[in-house]
Amino acid sequence: MRRPAASRTRTGKGGLRTPSPGERFALRRERFKEAIRDAASGRPAMALIFSGEDRGLRTFSPDAGFYYLTGVQSPDSLYFLAVSPARDTEVLLLPATDPTKERWTGKVLSAGSFTEACEPDARRQEAARLTGLPLIGTFQQIEEILARPLHEAEIVFLNLPDDSPPGQVGPVQHLAQRLAASHPHLRFYHAGKLVAALRRVKDPGELALMREAMAITDHAHEAILRHLRPGMAEYQVQALVEYAFTSLGAQSTAFPSIVGSGPNTCALHYDKNRRVMSRGDLVVCDIGCRKDLYCADVTRTYPVSGRFTRRQRSVYDVVLRSQEAALAAAAPGVLIKDVHRAAVEVMAGAGLAPYFFHGTSHYLGLEPHDAGSNEVPLEPGVVITIEPGAYIASEELGVRVEDDVLITPQGAERMTHAPRDPGEIEKALARPRRTVIL
Ligand SMILES: [Mn+2]
Numbered sequence: 001m002r003r004p005a006a007s008r009t010r011t012g013k014g015g016l017r018t019p020s021p022g023e024r025f026a027l028r029r030e031r032f033k034e035a036i037r038d039a040a041s042g043r044p045a046m047a048l049i050f051s052g053e054d055r056g057l058r059t060f061s062p063d064a065g066f067y068y069l070t071g072v073q074s075p076d077s078l079y080f081l082a083v084s085p086a087r088d089t090e091v092l093l094l095p096a097t098d099p100t101k102e103r104w105t106g107k108v109l110s111a112g113s114f115t116e117a118c119e120p121d122a123r124r125q126e127a128a129r130l131t132g133l134p135l136i137g138t139f140q141q142i143e144e145i146l147a148r149p150l151h152e153a154e155i156v157f158l159n160l161p162d163d164s165p166p167g168q169v170g171p172v173q174h175l176a177q178r179l180a181a182s183h184p185h186l187r188f189y190h191a192g193k194l195v196a197a198l199r200r201v202k203d204p205g206e207l208a209l210m211r212e213a214m215a216i217t218d219h220a221h222e223a224i225l226r227h228l229r230p231g232m233a234e235y236q237v238q239a240l241v242e243y244a245f246t247s248l249g250a251q252s253t254a255f256p257s258i259v260g261s262g263p264n265t266c267a268l269h270y271d272k273n274r275r276v277m278s279r280g281d282l283v284v285c286d287i288g289c290r291k292d293l294y295c296a297d298v299t300r301t302y303p304v305s306g307r308f309t310r311r312q313r314s315v316y317d318v319v320l321r322s323q324e325a326a327l328a329a330a331a332p333g334v335l336i337k338d339v340h341r342a343a344v345e346v347m348a349g350a351g352l353a354p355y356f357f358h359g360t361s362h363y364l365g366l367e368p369h370d371a372g373s374n375e376v377p378l379e380p381g382v383v384i385t386i387e388p389g390a391y392i393a394s395e396e397l398g399v400r401v402e403d404d405v406l407i408t409p410q411g412a413e414r415m416t417h418a419p420r421d422p423g424e425i426e427k428a429l430a431r432p433r434r435t436v437i438l
Helices: 021-040 064-070 099-105 122-131 139-152 171-182 192-200 204-227 234-247 262-266 310-329 336-349 422-429
Strands: 045-050 078-083 088-094 136-138 155-158 187-190 258-261 282-287 289-291 298-303 383-386 389-392 397-400 403-407 412-414
Touching: 021 045, 021 064, 021 078, 021 122, 021 155, 021 192, 045 064, 045 139, 045 171, 064 078, 064 192, 078 139, 088 122, 088 139, 122 136, 136 139, 155 171, 171 187, 204 234, 204 282, 204 289, 204 298, 204 403, 204 422, 234 258, 234 282, 258 262, 262 282, 262 389, 262 397, 282 397, 298 310, 298 397, 298 422, 310 336, 310 383, 310 389, 310 397, 310 403, 310 422, 336 383
Parallel strands: 045 155, 088 136, 155 187
Antiparallel strands: 045 078, 078 088, 258 282, 282 298, 383 403, 389 397, 403 412
């Protein structure tokens, strides 16, 4: 059994206080260390978790597992862990501090150095404080750091990317191949699943950030309801949504905004957003922002004219009932496929099962489709989406309704609140609609 994620640290006086960032990440690493020890069954093992490479002008985002364990967003960094019966070693390697580069790209968390008195300088101290990791070096020291543990270790866990294109060997695979050639006794395993299992249950700090991302995404939906009108282009809705995200303090979108109207309501991942909408269309708006790396993901389907047609409303009602059934099914001990079954049953009862051809839920967190196994029962602290849909292409009629849901000890809590009741949507759209003037 997993221990519940700790939210507070006991103080000396027996009181409770919110943990510092360093403590929060140290706690996650303790659980990771236990997972590595379990997986290695007592044999000496190492884990190498890389942040990923900086690719020049493209915006860098760190490997989610690396960020989860360290809180570091710098490229070219490594969290190194060696466990053996004798001792554990943890080292954080960061990019060397490079003031010349920082003139172009700004400050990043970097390794710093030592003062003349041989003490860690301010940059190194800052890195240690934010991560809770006292041993810090530069990424160039990787060979030196690995030398001794490599003699002892029998098993190596690496965060190999899951989705690297076939045939393409990235730097992590390259390192693995090199180590395998020079140390043939080593056995290599993927660290991703171990970190994913930890990431599945969110701690209170993570939930707080997700609630912020969700509140901002709800606001963006309300902004759509104030502006949606025939003649508006899908990309204008997208612009409005992304303006709301940024102006409300989100750093970015969590995924490309999907604004699909008319025939595009039936394209699940449509993100071209080029069509001009007309009276009579539905528009599926599947949007989400990111707050401090944590994601929201909320879908609503609106009638562009302000009123659902009788047929649109009947399909919408079924999708909403299907979502309610799935929400009622979501609880600790239940599998994601059971939540899906509850949604499908309602669709099937209305003859819409053939038009619902995707899963009902995915995990949500540091990634919009977050890590975690679907074979493990839901438990308190897990966040999933519940998003049934019906897509009748011959009628250009697609409906999806998606909310973000926290599993609680009692069942499930809907965390997102943008209007989804059809009457409420029509009422909101009956107000005079604003025009965005630039
Ligand atoms: Mn989703």
